[in-house]
Amino acid sequence: AQTVTQSQPEMSVQEAETVTLSCTYDTSESDYYLFWYKQPPSRQMILVIRQEAYKQQNATENRFSVNFQKAAKSFSLKISDSQLGDAAMYFCAYRDTGTYKYIFGTGTRLKVLA
Amino acid sequence: DTAVSQTPKYLVTQMGNDKSIKCEQNLGHDTMYWYKQDSKKFLKIMFSYNNKELIINETVPNRFSPKSPDKAHLNLHINSLELGDSAVYFCASSQGGFYNEQFFGPGTRLTVL
Numbered sequence: 001a002q003t004v005t006q007s008q009p010e011m012s013v014q015e016a017e018t019v020t021l022s023c024t025y026d027t028s029e030s031d032y033y034l035f036w037y038k039q040p041p042s043r044q045m046i047l048v049i050r051q052e053a054y055k056q057q058n059a060t061e062n063r064f065s066v067n068f069q070k071a072a073k074s075f076s077l078k079i080s081d082s083q084l085g086d087a088a089m090y091f092c093a094y095r096d097t098g099t100y101k102y103i104f105g106t107g108t109r110l111k112v113l114a
Numbered sequence: 115d116t117a118v119s120q121t122p123k124y125l126v127t128q129m130g131n132d133k134s135i136k137c138e139q140n141l142g143h144d145t146m147y148w149y150k151q152d153s154k155k156f157l158k159i160m161f162s163y164n165n166k167e168l169i170i171n172e173t174v175p176n177r178f179s180p181k182s183p184d185k186a187h188l189n190l191h192i193n194s195l196e197l198g199d200s201a202v203y204f205c206a207s208s209q210g211g212f213y214n215e216q217f218f219g220p221g222t223r224l225t226v227l
Contacts, residue, residue: 035215043220044221045206045218046218099170100162100169100170100208101159101162101170102159104158107156107157109155
């Protein structure tokens with residue numbers, strides 16, 4: 001069965017600095033999709049960025065980028081120029097092409113310090 | 115316009131009661147989901163419907179029953195509520211392709227006293 005692991009329950013970053021959140025997953029599939037979702041205190045889950053496993057190029061969305069290492073089954077999220085509004089829970093999620101099911105990690109709480 | 119809406123947003127009830135949470139999406143998506151998020155923020159899938167057909171049914175007590183009257187709606191009915199059912203319940207929807215993200219509702223915080 002596929003699993004998603006986020007080993008950092010909590011991280012802190014100074015405003016304007018860069019932080020990297022870790023995510024590893026386990027799968028025997030070769031084609032799948034990975035996502036990072038953000039959940040601010042408002043509870044609303046929002047997609048931050050996504051990556052297709054067959055694409056070697058790392059996805060980038062403004063200040064957010066990923067480091068996708070397929071062989072290592074690693075999918076970390078880098079947030080550059082951190083802002084106070086980035087403070088939230090961040091969830092890594094996996095989905096393969098054989099199922100409608102998304103598997104979420106346990107989340108990392110990010111604190112941004114002014 | 116709200117993409118995925120849930121009602122109610124907060125629900126406080128006594129043990130043993132029966133309650134329902136409603137979900138509607140106006141995105142034209144064909145797949146809808148129910149998740150439970152516990153106090154430790156762990157997000158666990160419960161059910162999923164694709165075109166009104168149940169496609170995911172995780173190990174959930176049979177006190178929980180989803181119903182999808184049409185593609186745009188997925189309701190969750192819970193019988194004989196227990197203290198352990200207290201959580202935030204999220205509805206989500208997505209469209210077909212595996213690359214497509216899920217859009218989440220605002221969540222319903224259920225508190226069982």
